[in-house]
Amino acid sequence: MSETATTHATPAAGVRWTWDFGPDLSAADSAALLPLLAALAEHGTLGRAAATVGTSYRAAWGLLRRCEAGFGKSLVLKARGRGTLLSAFGEQLVELDNAARASLAETHAPWTTRLQETLFPAITPPPERLRIAASHDLALADWIENGRHVSVDLFWRGSEEALAALTRGECDVAGFHLPETWTPEQTTAWLGRWLKARQYVAFPAMRRQHGLLVATGNPFGVQSVADVARLGLRMVNRQRGSGTRSMIDQLLAANQLSAKEIPGYAHEEFTHDAVAATVASGQADVGFGIAAAAARYDLCFVALTWDRYYLALRTGIAHSPAVRHLLRRLQGNTFHQRLAAMAGYEALAGIEPLPWEQLLAAPA
Incomplete structure (x- = not known):
């Protein structure tokens, strides 16, 4: 997992992270895959998942196919009357991503606070206690x-x-x-x-x-x-x-x-x-x-x-x-x-x- 710090001029600036899935997948595909899989797990249809992450159905489908080729494993399953479901491998990736993000969010919380204080000293709330x-x-x-x-x-x-x-x-x-x-x-x-x-x-x-x-x-x-x-x-x-x-x-x-x-x-x-x-x-x-x-x-x-x-x-x-x-x-x-x-x-x-x-x- 690689980490980068966002520099957007908003109070939400902080530490962000993306997965690096190796040389068989581009950085753009690695960064886009997990949000799409998480949206698909939540909505159950590729069309709604694509809209949630701000991409087209065609682009989302192409992303899944490229990543499946890179992994050599299926990420989704098409089921008649049930839309597009995550495969067992896809579910494992989403669970791993959720666990990693929870852990890293706790680890990097102090750095997020310091970045916000540096960028937005008037916005960062002072501690009450x-x-x-x-x-x-x-x-x-x-x-x-x-x-x-x-x-x-x-x-x-x-x-x-x-x-x-x-x-x-x-x-x-x-x-x-x-x-x-x-x-x-x-x-x-x-x-x-x-x-x-x-x-x-x-x-x-x-x-x-x-x-x-x-x-x-x-x-x-x-x-x-x-x-x-x-x-x-x-x-x-x-x-x-x-x-x-x-x-x-x-x-x-x-x-x-x-x-x-x-x-x-x-x-x-x-x-x-x-x-x-x-x-x-x-x-x-x-x-x-x-x-x-x-x-x-x-x-x-x-x-x-x-x-x-x-x-x-x-x-x-x-x-x-x-x-x-x-x-x-x-x-x-x-x-x-x-x-x-x-x-x-x-x-x-x-x-x-x-x-x-x-x-x-x-x-x-």
């Missing part, structure tokens, strides 16, 4: 779960997975975080792997303090990742593709440490809560995460660095009612009070969607 794929965060989870008038569908992904989901059209908003120590060049190089210039905007939601999570009282006297390697402590890591995992790897590199020098480096968890719980249960000696996770599990926290948590979205919905409502809630007292009540969080002023390359190039 935002779908947010986001890197795990305790404050965001608490606010959405318990806050009033926060109407979104939230699912946790690593930063890289969330951004990839945004570009595929699988979500409306992606949550990700970046170290404040990164240069504009680093942020642009990393984020440019997913977000095209001028097609996406982003805004910062908050600052978060990251560091090492160790048992109450810090019994090993850990002060740095170098201590973790020197003392041979068991570490619990975050999953590949998460922003926190990237921060861990950068800290190891900055201290000239190899992952092989860290026992437990391959032990992965998917949330800050899970990392803290693993340390609190004694299954690991140290983890890396946000200060709020350490406080929640009564762990000792060794502060190392800060990051900024961002939300990215398509430019076409930046001023939609749903996005404006989300921005008002993030700027409101309730969200700021929740941040103030949690260890290691700071609210940020002036939250407005800006082209991501402009926003991230600004001084921290």
Whole structure:
């Protein structure tokens, strides 16, 4: 099956597909056959089927004969008093086409949406309820779960997975975080792997303090990742593709440490809560995460660095009612009070969607 994208100047533009039946049939015959067979299955007469697909009886009959010759099999049967019926082979082709189109329609729905947004930005309706794929965060989870008038569908992904989901059209908003120590060049190089210039905007939601999570009282006297390697402590890591995992790897590199020098480096968890719980249960000696996770599990926290948590979205919905409502809630007292009540969080002023390359190039 070959695929093509239509470019008609109508809101119905999208991804279309046609079958390629091989060198024995022309592209035109391959494209015309399945619609004719489907119409014939519905109407039962070749004359009505031909009219439905916009061709003549003679042309439709010629198409069937050419394709039957190419396949070496009958597509239709003439029955006295019953019109023209599909053969068993013809029915199989129609069933296969219907199943393939249903599957491909689901697969290509995000691409159809993006094409419509590109061609007809004023016509494509903005989402009424935002779908947010986001890197795990305790404050965001608490606010959405318990806050009033926060109407979104939230699912946790690593930063890289969330951004990839945004570009595929699988979500409306992606949550990700970046170290404040990164240069504009680093942020642009990393984020440019997913977000095209001028097609996406982003805004910062908050600052978060990251560091090492160790048992109450810090019994090993850990002060740095170098201590973790020197003392041979068991570490619990975050999953590949998460922003926190990237921060861990950068800290190891900055201290000239190899992952092989860290026992437990391959032990992965998917949330800050899970990392803290693993340390609190004694299954690991140290983890890396946000200060709020350490406080929640009564762990000792060794502060190392800060990051900024961002939300990215398509430019076409930046001023939609749903996005404006989300921005008002993030700027409101309730969200700021929740941040103030949690260890290691700071609210940020002036939250407005800006082209991501402009926003991230600004001084921290």
